[in-house]
Amino acid sequence: LQFKLKESNGMPKRIFTPPQKDPELVTALNAQASERMREAILIPEITSRQDALRELKAEIFEALGEDYIDRKAEVYEILKDILKQISRDLILKENRRIDNRKFDEIRPITCEVGLLPRPHGSALFTRGETQVLGVLTLGSGQDEQRVETLYGEEFRQFMLHYNFPPYSVGETRRISGPSRRDIGHGGLSTRAIQKILPDKETFDYTIRLVSEVLESNGSSSMGTVCSCCMALMDGGVPIKAPVAGIAMGLVKEGDQVVILSDILGD
Incomplete structure (x- = not known):
């Protein structure tokens, strides 16, 4: 349907040309920030690392003086590019990650089940600084989710709700309905x-899983898969096979390709 709409009513894509950065400012910021940013990015703990980088960026911007007071967005964009290049150089040239793991090394994993007494199943999955609580509730046929689609009404026996509260990444903001992230990661x-x-035919129950991300530093959607699978097993659901997942990354420079297992959120 979408392809048909595109053929009948679609418009050609506009070509986007990013604005050119001031070369003198890029050179000056590279000289001031590169070495100090490298030191900050190698801090192991995510909150301390982010705090150090935030303070460093603010300090560098303030040191530029009043001439750049209206160019804060441009300065921060250049600092972002410098940070990205440092991260890539660590991987491609020094064969290391910012947390000193090998490219195929997984962070420490711990698993617990049966934490909550009232739901039918529960599990806590922790991988590094990512922690997800999976909760299982079983219901009857009347509890199925009724969904109105473009093709009519349908009922779904299985529901999975993914919640990513701001405190899981050390932030504070208003909590309202599901975000695009919640919907997308939940769908994945x-x-x-x-x-x-x-x-x-063999298990006539409505299944609802809720994923509560308690802490996140990468791969919370795959943490959801792990915790929810364990919650299903804790609740006695006869699953066909266990399933787990990790987030993967790829860094490429020319012919050099590096594949990263269990990537960080930053």
Whole structure:
């Protein structure tokens, strides 16, 4: 349907040309920031690392003086590029990550089940600084989710709700309805869990899983898959097979390619 709409009513894409950065400012910021940013980015703990980088950026911008008071966005964009280049150089030239792990090394993992007494199943999955609580509730056929789609009304026996509260990344903001991230990551996790659920003929229960991200530093959607799978097993759901996941990354420079297992959030 979308392709048909594009063919009948679509418009050609506009070509975007990014604005050119001031070369003198780029050179000056590279001289001031590169070495200090490298030191800050190698701080192991995410909150301390982000605080150090935030303070460093503010200090560098303030040192530029009043001539750049109206160019804060431009300065911070250049500092962002410098930070990205430092991260890439660590991987491609020094064969190391900012937390000193090997490219195929997974962060420490701990798993607990049966934490909550009231739900039918629960599990806590922790990988490094990412921690996700999965909660399972079973219901009858009347509890199925009714969904109105473009093709009519349908009922869904399985639901997975992904919650990513601001405190999981050390932030504070108003909590309202599901964000685009919540919907997107929930959909990604749903596709993984859905494949292992038993057929309705053999397990005629409505299944609701809730993923509560308690702490996040990368791969919270895959942490959701792990915690929800364990919650299903804790609740006695006869799944077809266990499922787990990690976030992967790829860094490429010319012919050099590096694949990273279990990437960080920053």
